Amino acid sequence: MSTLLQVSGVTKRFGGLTAVREASFVVKAGEILGLLGPNGSGKTTMMNLISGNLRPDAGGIAFENTEIAGRRPHLIARDGVARTFQLVRVVGEMNARENVMAGLAFRKSPLWGSAAEDEADRLLERVGLAGRAQTPAADMTYIDQKRLELARALGLKPRLLLLDEWLAGLNQTELEGGVSLIRSLGEDGVTVIMVEHVMAAIRSLCGRCVVMNAGAIIAEGSTGDVMADPAVVSAYLGDEHA
DSSP, X not given: OOEEEEEEEEEEEEXXXXXXXXXXXXXXXXXXXXXXXSTTSSHHHHHHHHHTSSOOSXXXXXXXXXXOTTXXXXXXXXXXXXXXXXXXXXXXXXXXXXXXXHHHHTSSSOOOHHHHHHHHHHHHHHTTOTTOTTXXXXXXOHHHHHHHHHHHHHTTOOSEEEEESTTTTOOHHHHHHHHHHHHHHHHTTOEEEEEOSOXXXXXXXXXXXXXXXXXXXXXXXXXXXXXXXXXXXXXXXXXXXX
């Protein structure tokens, strides 16, 4: 598989805190990569750096061999990098269809009018929101808002999708459906980086993982090997378990 994303020596500081420290890893086209680590390890900061919400203090980020570090988020999104957020961001005053149509308007080949409505409804159905097009986003449950945010991200026709704890808070049935949905995105050729604490989902979906702790990458490799790495066990559970 060819390299789709390359993170090279990236550092991000907030005052005296170094949130990401000289991080380097690659993401291959078509893979579902787990980005793991305990709370506060720098995972969401890394997602914000890739998507353009933050500018790195050092290092580079190349998407399809083009440097994107420091570019404005909407330009990165237009080039094929979409994301969901740990804290859901939907427009409550707009209905579900309108939220997704907003994504369709900002992709490289935008859709408008009836074509946009049809595509929005198709994406809503794909994420489990069939028949909910007219529902105001503000009236949806948190879980359905997460589905809506994913549909809007898919509206950008991403080649790289960043999922920040998208499976968090789902019951067992919803979790199984969510795992199947993410797997189907991979089968359709969408490359995925997922920040996730649901380890069963990581084992099911991710052939490879990158693990962060205190801003640094402490392990990278196949999911099974990474899960058994003493440094990873220590980061999650403490030294007595390593």
